[in-house]
Structures are given as structure tokens and as C-alpha cells.
Amino acid sequence: MSTQFTIDDLKRILLEGAGAEEGVDLDGDILDTDFEELGYESLALLETGSRIEREFGIALDDDVFTDNRTPRALVAAINETLSALVPQA
Amino acid sequence: MSAKAVVTGIGVATPNGLGVDDFWAATRVGKNAIERVTRFDPEQYPSRLAGEIRGFEAEKHLPSRLIPQTDRMTRLALVAADCAFEDAGVQPGDIPEFDMGVVTASTSGGFEFGQNELKKLWSQGSQYVSAYQSFAWFYAVNSGQISIRNGMRGPSGVVVSDHAGGLDAIAQARRQIRKGSKLIFSGGFDASICPWGWVAQIAGGRLSTSDDPDRAYLPFDAAAGGYVPGEGGALLILEDERTARERGADNVYGEIAGYGATFDPKPGSGREPGLRRAIEVALADAGVEAGDVDVVFADAAGTPRLDREEADAITAVFGPSGVPVTAPKTMIGRLYSGAAPVDVVTALLAIREGLVPPTTNVELSPAYDIDLVVGQPRPTSIRTALVLARGYGGYNSAVVVRATD
Known part of the structure; x- marks a missing residue:
């Protein structure tokens, strides 16, 4: 069974690495909200990407955050990377 | 203007x-x-x-x-x-x-x-x-x-x-x-x-x-x-x-009235350090005479050579024991870039209350001809205060703070 990256993983890692903007509720409906609207600029995303790489043992492309501007898109992209690493049973 | x-x-x-x-x-x-x-x-x-x-x-x-x-x-x-x-x-x-x-x-x-x-x-x-x-x-x-x-x-x-x-x-x-x-x-x-x-x-x-x-x-x-x-x-x-x-500001603590900055000569040159000139430039910039200054907040480096340089500069401008001098930073230590802004705040609050806060723990060495306010605060009317700060490597700066009313 392959490792899955979930929206809860993303929220936890965002909070650990970059905190949460005042007035933004990460437990709200954020799946399709642009990261910039959530208060995360490029450096916050760089830090988030670095933490995901460490925890999940993967290497992300430099443009993963420019190609995937929302939590839903990012979660999908990371799961794609994970599934490519782990052979399916 | x-x-x-x-x-x-x-x-x-x-x-x-x-x-x-x-x-x-x-x-x-x-x-x-x-x-x-x-x-x-x-x-x-x-x-x-x-x-x-x-x-x-x-x-x-x-x-x-x-x-x-x-x-x-x-x-x-x-x-x-x-x-x-x-x-x-x-x-x-x-x-x-x-x-x-x-x-x-x-x-x-x-x-x-x-x-x-x-x-x-x-x-x-x-x-x-x-x-x-x-x-x-x-x-x-x-x-x-x-x-x-x-x-x-x-x-x-x-x-x-x-x-x-x-x-x-x-x-x-x-x-x-x-x-x-x-x-x-x-x-x-x-x-x-x-x-x-x-x-x-x-x-x-x-x-x-x-x-x-x-x-x-x-x-x-x-x-x-x-x-x-x-x-x-x-x-x-x-x-x-x-x-x-x-805009009806509630607090107008005072004016930043004068400023002077100099750099020390090369160590070993035997030339006078730059602090006295920094003080004179700041006083001239503020349009005040030495006699108008009611209190000096010293840099107070706490090493004999630097204390000597500072006391000499103060005495050269104000005369022997010519002005009250204090170093409230003796209570909290030297705060680097924070030290002089804290002294400016202290000067503004001293003006507001009419009280010079003390230099603590110090017994003035007879080697220095300055009127150091030690031990107890000193009540006195203050309109104009001078704040001094010296930086590692030869920086000297002086600011004159003045009551507005």
C-alpha cells in the first residue's frame, strides 16, 4: 500500500512551518483557495515544500507550487509523486 | 524652515x-x-x-x-x-x-x-x-x-x-x-x-x-x-x-532637535577621539549652547579608556562638573542598537517628569570631572537633554532632545 498525502498533512505542515494568517481558518473550506489568498507567499511555500520532502522522503520539482496554486491541486500532485515512487501491489 | x-x-x-x-x-x-x-x-x-x-x-x-x-x-x-x-x-x-x-x-x-x-x-x-x-x-x-x-x-x-x-x-x-x-x-x-x-x-x-x-x-x-x-x-x-x-496627538513627548555624528581617528594616531566634535555638531544643529543643556545621558562604555574619552569630551564642552550626567543603562546593561533609543525615551520621560534617573551601583572615580547623578534620582527642571552613543569601531553620535510646549 502506498503512502498517502492528505489535506490534514498539508494543514499540519503549513501550521508548523509557517503558521496561519490572521483571519484565515485552515479548518474551513480551503481546498480550492489560492495559497496567496490563504496568506502564504513564496517563502512560506518553499518552507512547506521542504518539510514535505523531509517527512515523506520525496523530491519535489521547483515549480510544484507555481503549477499547483491550491491545496487540492498540491495534494494531488504530491500523491502523484508518491505513487510514482512506491510500486503498486 | x-x-x-x-x-x-x-x-x-x-x-x-x-x-x-x-x-x-x-x-x-x-x-x-x-x-x-x-x-x-x-x-x-x-x-x-x-x-x-x-x-x-x-x-x-x-x-x-x-x-x-x-x-x-x-x-x-x-x-x-x-x-x-x-x-x-x-x-x-x-x-x-x-x-x-x-x-x-x-x-x-x-x-x-x-x-x-x-x-x-x-x-x-x-x-x-x-x-x-x-x-x-x-x-x-x-x-x-x-x-x-x-x-x-x-x-x-x-x-x-x-x-x-x-x-x-x-x-x-x-x-x-x-x-x-x-x-x-x-x-x-x-x-x-x-x-x-x-x-x-x-x-x-x-x-x-x-x-x-x-x-x-x-x-x-x-x-x-x-x-x-x-x-x-x-x-x-x-x-x-x-x-x-x-491630528490632535495625545502625546507630544519632545523634539529631536539636533544631531551630530563623527568617526574616531585611526587608533594610535594620538589625535583626539571624535566624541567632542559630535557633541558640538549636535548642539549647533539644535541651535543651543552648552549652558542650555540640562542633562547628558552618557554612552557609559564601562571600560577605563572609553570612560576617560567620554568624560574628557563632556568636560571639554560643558566644563568641570558643568552639567548633570547619568547612565540609567547601568540598571539593564548595554542593549547595542537598542541602547540609545531607550536613552532617548528615558530623556523624554525625564523631561516630562522633571527627574534625572540615577546611575546605579557606581561610585564616581575622582579621576573624572563630571557631575554624575549616582544612587538617587535628581529632581530638576529639564528642557534640553543630550544623548550620547558610541559604537564599536569608532562611531560617535549625539542627539539633542528638547521639550516642545
């Missing part, structure tokens, strides 16, 4: 109190805040005393977004900025964003943040180093974070000239007010009481090695043997006096 730059808001965080009221209540009576270092175990180091800020919980004052990206000195500065806005009775949105700027001073940058990231680098690897290390350590980071948090997009910058920088930044802020900015934040914060910051300070060769908080930092005393470092600083809001009056 140039705009008159007045101080209309203060945010202060020192070992002797957070906020103007606590700070002044402790300072006016000479409360000592120097103690053994608690932020790390200092046992193995030759210097073990510091002025630490106790009970500051950044998480209670700042959004979680700012915590992972800020050093302690930046957290202190951001909270002080909030306090200064409140004190001034101004909301950041009240003034157009390009009419507000931030000019701070820095001596060390974010040493504790840098130490933590360096530790991750050598113990875990480069992929563990925070992306925020890119700016969190940086000298200009306090100006940047204050301007971002409060939407201040006018003239901004940072000055790096050790202790003198605290005055150089205030002078630069005054220039921006004169050029037409409506509101400029100025001041400085340093907070490097962590092992990496500590060894850097020890390497400067001027730290006291005493373990007795009452005998460790003794400027102008025959027993002077270095200084005790502290953490913290102050931020001041400068406005043009007319603008401030028009």
Missing part, C-alpha cells in the same frame, strides 16, 4: 519593563535588572551576567504566521511597534501607506534564529534549514517586518553602527520627516543572549566577568571592568509637529 520632528509615540521593551509605564516606574527609581543569564547555562563562559527581558510571550501578541519566521529581537520590535501606534493614538490605516516609513538600527541581527538554523545545518543537513533563515537573521529585518505588518511603504532602511546606530537611525528618520514623510518609525532592538551571540560579544573583549550584579557594570567608577550586555530596545514614532498637532 524645516519641519520640526517630534516624538508622538513610544514602544519600549527592556529588562526593566515592557511599555512606557512599567519601564519608567522602574527606571526613575534605579531598579536593577542585571542578573545571571537564564536563557542558557552560562557556567562555562567567562561572562555570566546579563539584562534579560523576562515574561515576554510573543505568541500572546503576534499572529502564528510571524512566529516561525522571526528572531526574538524582531518579535520584541513588532510588539513595541504595536505599542507605539497605540501610544500615538494612530491606526496604521489612518495615514497613506507611502507617507509612513521605518528606519531602525541593528548591531547583531537575529543571532538566536541563526544559531538554531546553523545547528540544524551541521546536525541534520541543509534540507532542515528554515527557508526563513534567508531574512530572519538580517540587519534590516525589523524595518521590513514592521513595515509589512503595518502597511508602511514610505522611506525605510537600516543603520548598522553598533550603539551609535540607535541615534543614527533616529537622525535618518528626522531627515525623512523633513523631506515630507508624515510618520516614521525609528529606534532599534537587539537580543543576542544565546550561546552563539554570547561568544561573539565576548570576542569584542569589553564584557565584564564579574558575578556580582551590583558590581559588574560600573562606568566612571575606579573599578570599571567592562559592561554587562542586555537585550531589548525602543521604537519611537516621529511626526512633523504641525501634522501631529493638527
Whole structure:
């Protein structure tokens, strides 16, 4: 069974690495909200990407955050990377 | 005629109190805040005393977004900025964003943040180093974070000239007010009481090695043997006096009336140090005579050579025991870029109350012809105060602060 990256993983890692903007509720409906609207600029995303790489043992492309501007898109992209690493049973 | 730059808001965080009221209540009576270092175990180091800020919980004052990206000195500065806005009775949105700027001073940058990231680098690897290390350590980071948090997009910058920088930044802020900015934040914060910051300070060769908080930092005393470092600083809001009056500012503490800065000649040249000229330039800039100055806040380096240079400069300008001199920083230690802004705040509060806070613990050496206010505060009418600051490497700065009324 392959490792899955979930929206809860993303929220936890965002909070650990970059905190949460005042007035933004990460437990709200954020799946399709642009990261910039959530208060995360490029450096916050760089830090988030670095933490995901460490925890999940993967290497992300430099443009993963420019190609995937929302939590839903990012979660999908990371799961794609994970599934490519782990052979399916 | 140039705009008159007045101080209309203060945010202060020192070992002797957070906020103007606590700070002044402790300072006016000479409360000592120097103690053994608690932020790390200092046992193995030759210097073990510091002025630490106790009970500051950044998480209670700042959004979680700012915590992972800020050093302690930046957290202190951001909270002080909030306090200064409140004190001034101004909301950041009240003034157009390009009419507000931030000019701070820095001596060390974010040493504790840098130490933590360096530790991750050598113990875990480069992929563990925070992306925020890119700016969190940086000298200009306090100006940047204050301007971002409060939407201040006018003239901004940072000055790096050790202790003198605290005055150089205030002078630069005054220039921006004169050029037409409506509101400029100025001041400085340093907070490097962590092992990496500590060894850097020890390497400067001027730290006291005493373990007795009452005998460790003794400027102008025959027993002077270095200084005790502290953490913290102050931020001041400068406005043009007319603008401030028009908006009905609650607090107009006083005017930044004069400034002078010089550089020392090459060591060993035998030429006179630059401090006297800095004082004379500042007095001339303010349009006052030596006899108009009611009190001098000394740099008070606490080493015999530097104390001698400062006492000689003061005596040369004001005459033997010609003006009350004080060094309230004996209570809290030397705060680097934060020291002189704190002294400017103290001078403004001294003017307001008519009280010179004391130099603590010191017994004046008969070798110095200065009227040092020791032991007890001295009630006296104050209209004009002079603040001195000298930076490691030859910087001398002087600021004249004057009552407005």
C-alpha cells in the first residue's frame, strides 16, 4: 500500500512551518483557495515544500507550487509523486 | 524652515519593563535588572551576567504566521511597534501607506534564529534549514517586518553602527520627516543572549566577568571592568509637529532637535577621539549652547579608556562638573542598537517628569570631572537633554532632545 498525502498533512505542515494568517481558518473550506489568498507567499511555500520532502522522503520539482496554486491541486500532485515512487501491489 | 520632528509615540521593551509605564516606574527609581543569564547555562563562559527581558510571550501578541519566521529581537520590535501606534493614538490605516516609513538600527541581527538554523545545518543537513533563515537573521529585518505588518511603504532602511546606530537611525528618520514623510518609525532592538551571540560579544573583549550584579557594570567608577550586555530596545514614532498637532496627538513627548555624528581617528594616531566634535555638531544643529543643556545621558562604555574619552569630551564642552550626567543603562546593561533609543525615551520621560534617573551601583572615580547623578534620582527642571552613543569601531553620535510646549 502506498503512502498517502492528505489535506490534514498539508494543514499540519503549513501550521508548523509557517503558521496561519490572521483571519484565515485552515479548518474551513480551503481546498480550492489560492495559497496567496490563504496568506502564504513564496517563502512560506518553499518552507512547506521542504518539510514535505523531509517527512515523506520525496523530491519535489521547483515549480510544484507555481503549477499547483491550491491545496487540492498540491495534494494531488504530491500523491502523484508518491505513487510514482512506491510500486503498486 | 524645516519641519520640526517630534516624538508622538513610544514602544519600549527592556529588562526593566515592557511599555512606557512599567519601564519608567522602574527606571526613575534605579531598579536593577542585571542578573545571571537564564536563557542558557552560562557556567562555562567567562561572562555570566546579563539584562534579560523576562515574561515576554510573543505568541500572546503576534499572529502564528510571524512566529516561525522571526528572531526574538524582531518579535520584541513588532510588539513595541504595536505599542507605539497605540501610544500615538494612530491606526496604521489612518495615514497613506507611502507617507509612513521605518528606519531602525541593528548591531547583531537575529543571532538566536541563526544559531538554531546553523545547528540544524551541521546536525541534520541543509534540507532542515528554515527557508526563513534567508531574512530572519538580517540587519534590516525589523524595518521590513514592521513595515509589512503595518502597511508602511514610505522611506525605510537600516543603520548598522553598533550603539551609535540607535541615534543614527533616529537622525535618518528626522531627515525623512523633513523631506515630507508624515510618520516614521525609528529606534532599534537587539537580543543576542544565546550561546552563539554570547561568544561573539565576548570576542569584542569589553564584557565584564564579574558575578556580582551590583558590581559588574560600573562606568566612571575606579573599578570599571567592562559592561554587562542586555537585550531589548525602543521604537519611537516621529511626526512633523504641525501634522501631529493638527491630528490632535495625545502625546507630544519632545523634539529631536539636533544631531551630530563623527568617526574616531585611526587608533594610535594620538589625535583626539571624535566624541567632542559630535557633541558640538549636535548642539549647533539644535541651535543651543552648552549652558542650555540640562542633562547628558552618557554612552557609559564601562571600560577605563572609553570612560576617560567620554568624560574628557563632556568636560571639554560643558566644563568641570558643568552639567548633570547619568547612565540609567547601568540598571539593564548595554542593549547595542537598542541602547540609545531607550536613552532617548528615558530623556523624554525625564523631561516630562522633571527627574534625572540615577546611575546605579557606581561610585564616581575622582579621576573624572563630571557631575554624575549616582544612587538617587535628581529632581530638576529639564528642557534640553543630550544623548550620547558610541559604537564599536569608532562611531560617535549625539542627539539633542528638547521639550516642545
